[in-house]
Amino acid sequence: MDNKGSYKIDIEGSILKLRTSSFRGDRGSFLHSGIYNRELASSLASGAVILIVVFVIAGSFKITFIHFVLAVLLFGALFLFFRTFIFSEPTLLAVFDKGGKIFIKKGLIGRKNLYHLDALMDIKVNRRTFVPENIDGVKLVEKVALQHGTVIPGFGRKEELFTVELEFKNKKQITIFSSELPSEAHDVMLKLKEFLEIKNA
Structure with missing residues (x-):
């Protein structure tokens, strides 16, 4: 390897x-x-979700310090989620088989292309x-x-x-x-x- x-x-x-x-x-x-960059996009998406949650609960609950702490923790978790799964780096997989085939796939859900060796x-x-x-x-x-x-x-x-x-x-x-x-x-x-x-x- x-x-x-x-x-x-x-x-x-x-x-x-x-x-x-x-x-x-x-x-x-x-x-x-x-x-x-992908970090900025993840931050913006996380911030947008936090704002939506704040608007939803603001009418029903009184915002306290604990809510700010939870918002920071939620932001961190959302950032990791967006950066890992939504704004992750696109990847390429190329497989060379001496049996006579070449497979090339771009991205997690990309189409696999087959070529003859x-x-x-x-x-x-x-x-x-x-x-x-x-x-x-x-x-x-x-x-x-x-x-x-x-x-x-x-x-x-x-x-x-x-x-x-x-x-x-x-x-x-x-x-x-x-x-x-x-x-x-x-x-x-x-x-x-x-x-x-x-x-x-």
Whole structure:
């Protein structure tokens, strides 16, 4: 078993399983990623539930100190619930079976896609560079953040990703892992190639 934090590889006989929450191969949203995160979403959802509960019980009960304590405890429990089950990181599961099949599934309820192993031509690491297109939007967000005494680390910077991609004979390409570290992407590629006995070009 290989567990590097951003990915996990399990090998059981003729089957290799790759699990990761880092498999983005596209640009994403610079503004969205700078302002929104899963912790913030979980906090907002938890706060909304607390407010609804307060409005419901306020007409029937006198709010006391114990209610504030319970609200704080409930907020913590709700935050953990939303962060773990509602706003959890999407995951990818790729299963390589030497019997001749490749299964790829994204998310808990995502559709499982089946590919034939003999259709796999190569596994490669590609380098992708993304630069923010909406420079004015980036500057505006940075200005507002500074006015509030907040700095968003890395916001609006050029982003470089190293992706591990499956290349099939029909020209189809599937990203199964991505990292800002080239060494990490190459490690995943080499482990897959070694298991599947694919020779480096």
